[in-house]
Amino acid sequence: MDRTFDFHGSLMTIKSLTAETGGAYTILYAIHPPNVGPSLHLHTRGNECFYVIKGNYNFILRNESINAVPGDVVIVPKDTPHKFTTGASGGEV
Template sequence: MSNQIVVTQAEDTRARYNVALLGEETAGQLSLRVQEVQPGEGTPLHIHTAQAETFHVISGNFRFRAGNEEITGGPGFTVHIPKNTPHCFLYEGKENNGQLISVLTPGIHDGFILNIPRAQAAGMPTTELTEMAEQFGVEIIGPKLSARD
């Protein structure tokens, strides 16, 4: 366990695609990301082979698939997903962006939370994103959730 206090300023978090804490900063205990998600956006169905992931909704309504369950939650909703569990989410808002916090434990594979958002923003094709994710212990196994009518 690290005995070091870590402080991250808002501008540092924004500069790293909203990663507030890297695993290397927490002695591998956790990585923390504050995500702003546009209406209709989400993640593809994927598995973290060596990490659990916990989501906490700050604003908006999100639909999550975790294993065989689909669950929806708004502000204050939290869901913990054990490693090796297929999961994804979709922001169901129509106008404003939604916000959620995601925590990966243990804090390994910082390259995933740093490099994937940059690659997506640069327009990297899905096949290349999938290959990159695999380097960081993430298997993309399906598409994102579809919006409900």
Template sequence: MDFHVLDRADGREDGADWTQNYSEIPANPGISLIFESTTKAGLGPRLHLHPYPETFIIRRGGATFTVGKDDIDAHAGQILVVPAETPHKFVTHEGGYEAVHIHSSPRFETTWLE
């Protein structure tokens, strides 16, 4: 059986303070991933969009997302799906944020709007 295991680039074996991007993943699953974990508030990307949907699986903490013209306070246990071509950004809450961001493309394609 063929399978692939991807380890953290920094060699750590935990999920703390982890930001790492994975594109062109072995075995070509058709997605790219961002793993993000921080204990800090006020962090996040500036406004941008993708030509494909992006799914956020929030595992710990939360963030205020701007999706289009709406602000959404998202928290652990929620899944947020941002449609293709929709401007979005987020800012982490007090206590931080941990999530997996799934890009519905094997490569990141981002248009920065600010």
């Protein structure tokens, strides 16, 4: 069953947890307001994958800037410093 919660102003819905996938992955659906995003961080336990549904996002992976629009997939390898910022209309991933 889905669980929705507010995370720093973004609406997050858990679609699937690692406990449900044999430890393989977690799936989250996120609705982000305009011009927000996390600070630079990394994940030590696995890769992170973003599928842009709505809006635009600017991702920074290491020192590379990636502008992502609906239909784009951005894969962040494990242990890669990264962050993103939503555009003026917010977004969904």
